[in-house]
Amino acid sequence: MSAIFTRAGFRRGFLEGLPLTPGMAAFGLIYGVLAAKAGVGVVTAGVASVVVFAGTAQLLALHSWNSPDVLVASLVAVLAMNARYFLFGAAMQPWMRGLPPHIAYPSLFLLVDANWAAAMKEREEGRNDVAVFVGLGTAFMLGWTAGTLAGAGFGGLLGDTRRLGLDFFLPAFFFVLACGFWKGKADLVPLLVGGGIALAVDAVGGGSWHVLAGGLAGSVAGAYARRRGATA
Amino acid sequence: MTVDTGTAGGAALVIAAMAAVSFLTRAAGFFLMRFVAVTPLVEAWLRALPLAVMGAILAPIAVHGGPPEWIGFAATFLVWRVKGDDILAALAGVVAVAAARALIG
Numbered sequence: 352m353s354a355i356f357t358r359a360g361f362r363r364g365f366l367e368g369l370p371l372t373p374g375m376a377a378f379g380l381i382y383g384v385l386a387a388k389a390g391v392g393v394v395t396a397g398v399a400s401v402v403v404f405a406g407t408a409q410l411l412a413l414h415s416w417n418s419p420d421v422l423v424a425s426l427v428a429v430l431a432m433n434a435r436y437f438l439f440g441a442a443m444q445p446w447m448r449g450l451p452p453h454i455a456y457p458s459l460f461l462l463v464d465a466n467w468a469a470a471m472k473e474r475e476e477g478r479n480d481v482a483v484f485v486g487l488g489t490a491f492m493l494g495w496t497a498g499t500l501a502g503a504g505f506g507g508l509l510g511d512t513r514r515l516g517l518d519f520f521l522p523a524f525f526f527v528l529a530c531g532f533w534k535g536k537a538d539l540v541p542l543l544v545g546g547g548i549a550l551a552v553d554a555v556g557g558g559s560w561h562v563l564a565g566g567l568a569g570s571v572a573g574a575y576a577r578r579r580g581a582t583a
Numbered sequence: 584m585t586v587d588t589g590t591a592g593g594a595a596l597v598i599a600a601m602a603a604v605s606f607l608t609r610a611a612g613f614f615l616m617r618f619v620a621v622t623p624l625v626e627a628w629l630r631a632l633p634l635a636v637m638g639a640i641l642a643p644i645a646v647h648g649g650p651p652e653w654i655g656f657a658a659t660f661l662v663w664r665v666k667g668d669d670i671l672a673a674l675a676g677v678v679a680v681a682a683a684r685a686l687i688g
Contacts, residue, residue, distance in 0.1 A: 374670035395594050402602035412601065419585040421597055429601050433608035434636055438629040440612030441621070447613070455613070462609040516681030519652065522644045523659040523676030527669045529637035530660065538634050545635035546642030553643045565639025566632065573631025578624055 353449030356458075356482045364466075364486020371465060372494030378406050379495040381520045382413075383502020388512055389416045393503040400499040404463070404492060408432035410521045411562075431562040439467045446474040447481055454481070461488025464528070540576040545569025651683035 379400060386396040391413070403409055408429040415424035439462060447455050458481055466487035473483060512518060532538070549565030587593040619625070644652060659676030666672065 374668070377674060378670060390589075391594070395598065399598045399601070402598065403605045405601075405605045408601070408605065412597075416588055416597075421588055421593075422584055422586045422600060425597050425601050426604050429604045430608065431636060431639075433605055435633045436608040437612035438632060440609055440614075441616045441629065442612075444613050444616035456610055459609045459613055460606055514681065514684065516651075516655070516677040516679070516684065519655050519680040520673055520677050522641060522652070523655060523673040523680075524669065525637050525640050526656055526659055526676070527663045527672045529634060529641065530663055531669070532633050532637070538631075541631040541635035542638040545638030549639035549642050550646060561643065562636060562639045565642070566636035569635025569638055570628055570632040573635060574624055574628035577627040577631065 354447050354479045354481050356450060356454055356485075357480055358482070360480035360482030361486040361489075363480075364469075364483035364488075365490050366486075367469070367483075368466070368487040368490030372490055375491050375494035376498035376501075378520075378524075379498025380502035380506075381498075381517055382406055382409055383499040383504070384506030384509060384512060384517060385410065385413055385502075386416075386499070387503045387506045389413045391416060391503070393500060396503040397496060397500045400496045401492065403429070404461070404495070405429060405433055406495065407521060407524070427560065427563055431566060434566060435464075436462060439464075443467070443470060446470060446479065450481055458485050458488075461485055461492065463488065463491060465491065537577050538573070541569040541573030543569075544572040650687060651680050654683045655680035 382400065383393075383396055386399075386409075387393070391399070399409055408431075411428040411432055412421075412425040415421050415428075418424065440459060443459070443462070447458070450458070461484070466484050469487055470481075470484045473480070506512075509515060529542070545565040545568065547565075548568040549561040552561040552564040586596060588597055621629075645656070655676040658679035659672050662675035663669070663672035
């Protein structure tokens, strides 16, 4: 069954995405506040939210915004944070089969966790309108960008972001994502190996290399552990 | 390579490069799946990747943090279990950390 792309699908996706936009806006607000604090201008932060569209990666990249190695560190941040999208994109292929590339690739630009999960559910239920996915992504981007602009514009009024605990938003968000991914004891291997290697690398050097090192080591260890468990 | 984000050109370069890599991560898996056979090992690797990345991010924060961060994780988990909302749970963690820092520093 070939995928379709309809106006009605976009409308349905956009309307289903609206209830989630306040959450996206809150996330964007925190990014905007921290970006302004790091010296990123309002316009720059807003543009970044539209074209990069990766909250966790953008938050992590802020840590190195004022350091000389900002380019490398930011790209490592995007690669490390968006690494899961390799998997998500791969999983989208069967659902989007049959769409012409000039529709498929711009659609993937809007890929985030929530509309990916929705797309997998659509597929499960036998629906194949990719415009639903794009409608959801469009709603998310509007909320995320509006929040960013508000945070970067008025965040200065908030004062000390550490006192407000805003630096804890990203760790907390990742923590719940990890809880959601948790399926059983087999998941302990990637989590522990990833964490252990990250601690070791973090103790040696700065930046965000510990994320890449831990992520690679943990996932490879997890893959072999799972395979041994399956064949044993 | 050093870039000064204090200049408009430097900031634009960093954002543009981030945007390019961000799109690449979204499109690459989709593109490659047309050519790559997903063996059980590849599938197991893709499945383990998100948790490994999250473990790598969280471990240093949990180890180097103190009671406020630990309370924050506990509050986050509690709200996540009760409400099932990722962003709401993270916001609860932020509030808990702010409160804990105000009370116990």
